[in-house]
Amino acid sequence: MKIALLGYGKMGKAIETIALQRGHTIVIKTSRDSDYNINDADVAIDFSVPSAAFNNISNCLNNQVPVISGTTGWLEQYDDIVSLCEKQKGAFIYASNFSLGVNIFFELNETLAKMMAKLNDYKLDIEEIHHTQKLDAPSGTAITLAEGIIKNNSAYQDWQLDTASDKNIPIIAKRIPEVPGTHIISYTSPIDTIKIEHEAHNREGFALGAVIAAEWLADKTGVFTMKDVLNIG
Numbered sequence: 001m002k003i004a005l006l007g008y009g010k011m012g013k014a015i016e017t018i019a020l021q022r023g024h025t026i027v028i029k030t031s032r033d034s035d036y037n038i039n040d041a042d043v044a045i046d047f048s049v050p051s052a053a054f055n056n057i058s059n060c061l062n063n064q065v066p067v068i069s070g071t072t073g074w075l076e077q078y079d080d081i082v083s084l085c086e087k088q089k090g091a092f093i094y095a096s097n098f099s100l101g102v103n104i105f106f107e108l109n110e111t112l113a114k115m116m117a118k119l120n121d122y123k124l125d126i127e128e129i130h131h132t133q134k135l136d137a138p139s140g141t142a143i144t145l146a147e148g149i150i151k152n153n154s155a156y157q158d159w160q161l162d163t164a165s166d167k168n169i170p171i172i173a174k175r176i177p178e179v180p181g182t183h184i185i186s187y188t189s190p191i192d193t194i195k196i197e198h199e200a201h202n203r204e205g206f207a208l209g210a211v212i213a214a215e216w217l218a219d220k221t222g223v224f225t226m227k228d229v230l231n232i233g
Contacts, residue, residue, distance in 0.1 A: 001218060004028035004041035006056040007048030007071070010133075014207035015045055022211060030056075038063050043214045049135070050074045057081050057092065066091035066217045070098050070210060072140030082223050091217050095226045096140030098209030102183075103226045105198040109145050109185055112196060113152035122187040122194070124149065124156070125164070127172045129182040137161065137173040141183055146171060149185075180206075 001024045005012045008029040016026050028036045030048070038044060044060045046053055050073030060067035061084050069092075078094065085092045097103070116122055128142040138161055146159035146169045157167040164170035180200040187194040200206070209226070216229045 001025070001042045001215065002027045002040065003214065004030070004036070004038060004044040004060075004065070006030050006044055006046040006060075006067075007052070009047070011047040011070070011203060011206060011210075012045075014203040015047065015210050018204065018207045018211045019214075022215075024211070038065050041065055043067070043218050045069075045210055045214055046071055047210070054081065058084060061085050061088045061090040061092065064088065064090060066214075066220065068093040068095070068098075068210060068213045068217060070095055070206070072096055073136045075140075085223050089221055091220045091222060091224075093213050093217055093224045093226070093229070095209075095213070096144040097181075097206065098213055098226065099198075099200060099205040100209050100212070100230065101205055102141060102198055102200075103209070103230055103232070105183070105196070106144060106148055107232055108196055110148040110152050112185070112187075112194070113149040116187055116194070117153040117155065119187075119189075120155070121189040123164075123189070125170045125172060125186050125188075126159070127174070127182075127184040127186070129174045129176055129179050131179050132175045132177050134175060137175070138171040139173070139181070139183075141181065142171050142173070145183060145185060 003024050027040045044067040046056045046069040053071040053074040054077045128139045150156045156169050159169040159171050182199045184197045213229050
């Protein structure tokens with residue numbers, strides 16, 4: 001496949017390495033202000049910045065180029081992208097995290113949330129740890145985890161950053177140099193703690209998942225998730 005990398009930071013470079021190893025060609029590498037012809041690509045992978053993501057994705061859909069995006073911080077416009085994708089009969093995947101392991105972790109989180117739904121003695125919190133260059137807090141992955149719990153446990157209605165209330169899940173966001181990403185779900189009662197954790201060792205897992213998603217999407221039409229890619233859930 002001919003791949004456009006929309007965003008050529010650390011993730012873009014990691015995706016490039018994996019894509020080349022899997023026999024693909026990189027035909028576009030963009031920075032924030034780059035000019036490019038998206039029609040040169042068979043599929044696009046967007047890991048840009050929040051201010052650029054909507055325009056990048058729209059440009060792909062308007063030109064019938066399948067696109068996946070792992071950029072967070074722009075999701076107030078997600079429904080507009082879904083509408084555009086349907087109008088243009090395009091192909092689109094957004095994921096807060098493309099790591100195959102994290103997407104399995106999402107499923108474990110939802111299963112555990114169902115099991116804990118009636119155990120009122122347990123207090124829940126989510127902790128996420130990322131590198132200091134990460135622009136948004138909490139992470140998109142942490143928000144996805146919170147949404148998965150809310151969907152499966154009526155005790156919670158929303159999440160809050162660094163604080164807790166009766167109906168909201170506290171998300172504790174930490175920024176530490178050179179940490180690719182760690183997410184911890186803890187249920188704590190007076191007598192014990194139940195905890196599940198995912199720890200990324202490097203960016204390769206995110207990059208591999210993004211390339212696999214792009215390969216899967218290349219001949220599809222519609223709006224999909226990593227559950228579709230991995231056939232889980």
